[in-house]
Amino acid sequence: MSIEKISDPRQIRHWPGHMETDYIYTHGIAGERFFKEIKENGRITGTRCKHCNLVYVPPRIYCERCFEKLEEWIDVGTRGTIQTFTVAYVDIDGSKLKQPMIYAMIKINGTDGGLVHKIDEANPKDVKIGMQVGAVLKPKEERKGSINDIKHFKPTK
Amino acid sequence: MSAKIKKYPGHPLKSAEVREGKVLTSRWKPKAKYMWSAGVAMSRFLNELKKGKIVGTKCNKCGRIMVPPRVFCEQCFKSTDKWTYVKDTGTVNTYSVSFIAGDASRIKEPIIVAIIDLDGASPGMGIQHKISEINWKEVKFGMKVKAVWRPPEERKGTITDIKYFKPI
Amino acid sequence: MLGKKRVAIVGAGLTLFRRNLKETGKELCYGATKMALDSAGLTLKDIDSVAFGSAPDAFDGIHMKGENMVDGSGAWRKPFSRVFVGGGTGVFTADAGWWHVASGLFDTCLVVAEEKMSSCYPHPAYAFTTIFDPMMSRPLGTTLIWIFALEMHRYMHRHGIKKEQIALVSVKNKKNALDHPCAQLAANITVEDVLNSEIMCWPVQRLDISPTSDGAAALVLASEDVAKKITDNPVWIDGVGWCIDSTYWTNRDLYYPDYVEYAARMAYKMAGIKNPPKEIDVAEPYDPFDYKELHHMEGLLLCKKGEAPKLTAEGVTQRDGDLPINPSGGLLGVGNPIAAAGLMKVCEIFWQLRGEAGKRQVPGDPRTGLAQAWGDLMQYGSVIVLRR
Numbered sequence: 001m002s003i004e005k006i007s008d009p010r011q012i013r014h015w016p017g018h019m020e021t022d023y024i025y026t027h028g029i030a031g032e033r034f035f036k037e038i039k040e041n042g043r044i045t046g047t048r049c050k051h052c053n054l055v056y057v058p059p060r061i062y063c064e065r066c067f068e069k070l071e072e073w074i075d076v077g078t079r080g081t082i083q084t085f086t087v088a089y090v091d092i093d094g095s096k097l098k099q100p101m102i103y104a105m106i107k108i109n110g111t112d113g114g115l116v117h118k119i120d121e122a123n124p125k126d127v128k129i130g131m132q133v134g135a136v137l138k139p140k141e142e143r144k145g146s147i148n149d150i151k152h153f154k155p156t157k
Numbered sequence: 158m159s160a161k162i163k164k165y166p167g168h169p170l171k172s173a174e175v176r177e178g179k180v181l182t183s184r185w186k187p188k189a190k191y192m193w194s195a196g197v198a199m200s201r202f203l204n205e206l207k208k209g210k211i212v213g214t215k216c217n218k219c220g221r222i223m224v225p226p227r228v229f230c231e232q233c234f235k236s237t238d239k240w241t242y243v244k245d246t247g248t249v250n251t252y253s254v255s256f257i258a259g260d261a262s263r264i265k266e267p268i269i270v271a272i273i274d275l276d277g278a279s280p281g282m283g284i285q286h287k288i289s290e291i292n293w294k295e296v297k298f299g300m301k302v303k304a305v306w307r308p309p310e311e312r313k314g315t316i317t318d319i320k321y322f323k324p325i
Numbered sequence: 326m327l328g329k330k331r332v333a334i335v336g337a338g339l340t341l342f343r344r345n346l347k348e349t350g351k352e353l354c355y356g357a358t359k360m361a362l363d364s365a366g367l368t369l370k371d372i373d374s375v376a377f378g379s380a381p382d383a384f385d386g387i388h389m390k391g392e393n394m395v396d397g398s399g400a401w402r403k404p405f406s407r408v409f410v411g412g413g414t415g416v417f418t419a420d421a422g423w424w425h426v427a428s429g430l431f432d433t434c435l436v437v438a439e440e441k442m443s444s445c446y447p448h449p450a451y452a453f454t455t456i457f458d459p460m461m462s463r464p465l466g467t468t469l470i471w472i473f474a475l476e477m478h479r480y481m482h483r484h485g486i487k488k489e490q491i492a493l494v495s496v497k498n499k500k501n502a503l504d505h506p507c508a509q510l511a512a513n514i515t516v517e518d519v520l521n522s523e524i525m526c527w528p529v530q531r532l533d534i535s536p537t538s539d540g541a542a543a544l545v546l547a548s549e550d551v552a553k554k555i556t557d558n559p560v561w562i563d564g565v566g567w568c569i570d571s572t573y574w575t576n577r578d579l580y581y582p583d584y585v586e587y588a589a590r591m592a593y594k595m596a597g598i599k600n601p602p603k604e605i606d607v608a609e610p611y612d613p614f615d616y617k618e619l620h621h622m623e624g625l626l627l628c629k630k631g632e633a634p635k636l637t638a639e640g641v642t643q644r645d646g647d648l649p650i651n652p653s654g655g656l657l658g659v660g661n662p663i664a665a666a667g668l669m670k671v672c673e674i675f676w677q678l679r680g681e682a683g684k685r686q687v688p689g690d691p692r693t694g695l696a697q698a699w700g701d702l703m704q705y706g707s708v709i710v711l712r713r
Contacts, residue, residue: 013195013203013314015459022186023386024175024446028349029168035181062355064396067362067369145181161681165507166356167341167540168348170443180347184446185386193459203460223576225461231571251482251579253474254527259466261448270471270526272575283575285462285475293527298482317464 027145030061033073035145042137044150046111048072057113078135079156080106080114087124100124106133106153120152132156198226201240207314209306213278215239221279243277245304246325250274250283254293269293273302273322289321301325328427333552333559334711336365336545337672342509342660345443346539350385351397353541354439357665358399361435361543365555372545373431375400377407378418378438380663380700383452386444398437398543410707411456412613412700413567414438415542415667417707419696420565422546432548439541440662449537456702458572470534474526476579476703477616481528483580484631486619488528492519493637494615495532498651501644502658504684507669509660510536519615535613535655540662542669560678563693564598564710566591574703585624585699585706592708593626598693601626602648605710606691607677609670611699612655621697622650624706649687652677667698671709678713 027035030047037043047059047070054063055076063070085104091097102119104127119127120136133153143149174180195203198214202225205212214237215222216230222241229236252271258264269291272283288296289305302322312318338360340346340353348356362368377398382390391407398405408414408421415438422436442449453469480486493516502511514532522532552559568587570577589601598604610621619633627648628636636642642650653659653673656666674694676682697708 013200015193015195017191017193017455017459017463019187019189019191019383019455020451021189021383021386022446022451023184023444025183025185025386025444026170026175026345026347026349027181027183028352029347030352031349032181032347060396061352062359062397064401065369067355067359067399069359146183162360162506165339165341166348166360167343167346167353167507169341169343170345170347172345175345187386191459195460199460223573225458225573231573251475251479253471253478253529254524255468255471255474256524257468257470257526259450259454259468261450267527268466270465270467270475272475272579281576281578285465285467285575287465315464316461 030059034059038137038149039143039145042140043075044078044108044135045073046076046108046113048074055111055113057108057111057115076108076111080108080133080153082119082127082129082131082133083107083114084129085119085127102127104153117147117150118152119154121154198228202226203314206316206318207312209309209312211243211245211275213241213243213282215241222277222282224275224278224282224284243275245319247273247275247302247322249288249296249298249300249302250281251298252288252296267293269296271322286316286319287321288323290323328424329429330427331549332423332426332546332562333549334544334562334675335547335552335555335559336361336367337675338364338543339507339669339672340541341507342538342540342662342665342669344509344536344538346441350387350390350394350439350441353441353539354394354397354437357541357543358397358435358437361545362399365545367545367555369399371433372399372403372435373433374404374425375435375437376418376422376425377405378409378414378421378664378668379407380409380411380414380440381452384440384442384445384449384663394437394439399435404431410569410700410705412611412663413667413698413705413707414664414700415669416671416696416698416709417567418664418668419544419562419671419709420567420707422544423562423565426546426548432551434546436544436546436668437541438543438664438668440665441539442537442662443539470526470529472574472703473614474529477614478528479579480616480620486631486634488520489516490634490638491533491616491619492516494612494618495519495657497637497643498612498618498655498657501652501685502654505654505659507540508654508658509538511654511658529614533615535657535661538660538662538666540660540665542665542672544668544671544675558679558713560675561712562709563712564592564596564708566595566708568706569701570704572702572704577703579703581630582620582624582699582706584704585621585697586626588706588708589625589697592710596710596712598710602628605648605693605695606689607649607652607674607687607694609651609653609655609673609696611667611670611697612651612657613661615657617699618651618655621699625695625697625708644685644687652682652685652687667696670696670698674711678711
């Protein structure tokens with residue numbers, strides 16, 4: 001090809017920039033009710049599909065399997081079982097955390113769903129798959145209608 | 158079916174409801190920064206702009222002299238063959254007059270944006286730029302214009318090394 | 326007929342189109358998809374595949390949003406594809422659904438399109454900025470309205486068209502939308518209202534533009550033998566076409582969309598249409614701006630170059646005219662949740678051909694209809710031709 005090559009690397013240009021975006025997400029019909037229940041009543045809720053005999057947590061307004069509209073909301077309690085967990089020693093950009101953080105996928109007992117959240121008040125060495133845990137909520141006046149209204153899950157007997 | 162349906166799904170919201178927190182929302186501002194590679198053709202183009210010149214590439218098969226330059230001709234699908242300088246004068250192919258800024262707020266002095274077909278490039282080979290030193294009501298299609306460059310010490314190797322085009 | 330099997334649309338669904346809807350994107354998909362399934366008397370078990378369309382992830386603010394919308398689109402554990410071609414997505418998703426079934430690979434396909442532009446704060450215009458070349462356009466502060474204005478002005482200049490003639494399209498479509506139950510911006514306006522509205526970027530004024538919106542639309546497609554069991558009134562997809570030009574939009578004469586013509590020719594050839602103005606009974610070309618309806622009417626070969634404003638002024642494109650254009654109210658009247666807007670047009674033609682469009686019904690028993698979408702950086706056209 002007869003195009004002259006650029007041999008001086010300082011001549012190759014890079015163009016810096018960013019994507020300007022900022023987001024406000026609505027939680028939706030199901031999400032609005034789920035988070036309001038946590039905020040106002042300290043309750044974790046789910047929706048039940050009668051046809052498939054499933055309880056969804058987080059709740060949804062439709063069943064992904066049979067596509068029926070779900071209108072039965074139930075209080076699913078605050079206890080769960082650790083399905084899997086990890087202990088993080090570094091944060092999002094790779095720098096060391098002061099204290100290791102335990103993240104777990106917690107199946108809410110009696111349902112077919114669960115939440116990903118933090119485990120605290122536990123030694124990372126003692127955390128096991130199958131361990132029973134319970135949600136620890138922030139005091140009502142500090143709750144905002146967010147997943148962080150649950151401070152963490154802690155081991156229960 | 159359309160005529161028989163009484164209710165269509167959807168719960169409309171007013172922006173006030175969102176702003177005043179009447180609906181629960183989450184806020185997130187992603188940090189998305191980029192360092193795009195200009196590539197072989199555009200690197201040369203930008204370097205030439207710093208020198209006060211506009212360069213294009215020629216495809217010998219279809220004969221087009223293309224600006225912005227490219228290392229391959231997208232129509233013949235082969236490498237381009239030659240770098241060719243084009244003039245910094247041209248004609249107005251189309252223009253529009255903006256009374257709003259990027260964030261949709263109104264601006265006092267309108268910005269005249271245009272596509273300018275450059276002399277020396279193939280017909281219709283335009284680049285996007287601004288027109289100034291003329292009242293927006295007097296701009297005409299086909300008007301002849303010339304680039305007004307920044308002084309050499311202010312040029313950085315960007316399309317804005319040309320401040321704007323002015324009528325000649 | 327191309328393909329192994331003839332493909333029909335047997336059901337359609339639509340949500341409200343509004344600037345801001347409370348539902349998440351998934352819930353919007355569910356609303357439209359469930360309606361489409363119910364209208365065809367089908368359940369998820371009857372669906373073999375899903376073709377989903379949505380425009381940039383940046384609008385909803387969900388990276389990989391196709392994957393996110395899966396359960397609301399009925400695609401749980403099913404073969405799923407997402408297609409995306411900017412504004413052309415809505416009609417192209419229907420084209421993609423077509424090949425799912427025409428190939429013989431699937432008997433049924435759910436076609437779903439969704440957009441939730443309200444998440445992008447303070448305005449989705451910001452998400453558009455990275456569509457532009459970072460070196461040639463962004464440093465100038467380019468906005469989307471600038472480039473539409475450049476195209477509109479070139480079109481006006483080449484044919485000597487005045488703003489008053491173009492404003493008639495906005496008046497017609499917003500009025501048509503008064504009869505659409507999902508419409509966001511239906512209104513009775515006059516040409517004077519358009520000409521007196523705020524100048525955004527000359528020659529574009531506020532009432533020339535469609536809004537940004539949230540919404541979803543869905544169709545159920547079925548192969549011939551299956552369709553005939555589901556309904557006595559299938560609407561056949563007889564032609565599909567799509568075409569793309571390069572992003573070097575400043576190197577094109579913007580007065581005419583060649584790529585729309587190529588997409589149209591591909592669809593007309595498949596459908597055996599030789600004289601589009603005579604053989605098409607009703608059309609829904611893409612109208613994000615009023616001049617675009619005219620631009621696309623010409624690109625679709627529904628009239629000669631430069632002739633579209635004349636047909637509009639003569640009333641030919643009204644619902645009771647010889648060639649009704651955008652009887653739904655289009656994007657200008659109903660709303661513009663990008664991908665869902667294009668699919669809304671296909672839903673409209675489906676309902677029109679079945680005589681189910683209620684107050685929007687065009688008279689005269691239409692049998693052949695067309696929907697078209699357009700997108701990206703003034704470079705893409707997708708077309709679908711439907712027949713009863």
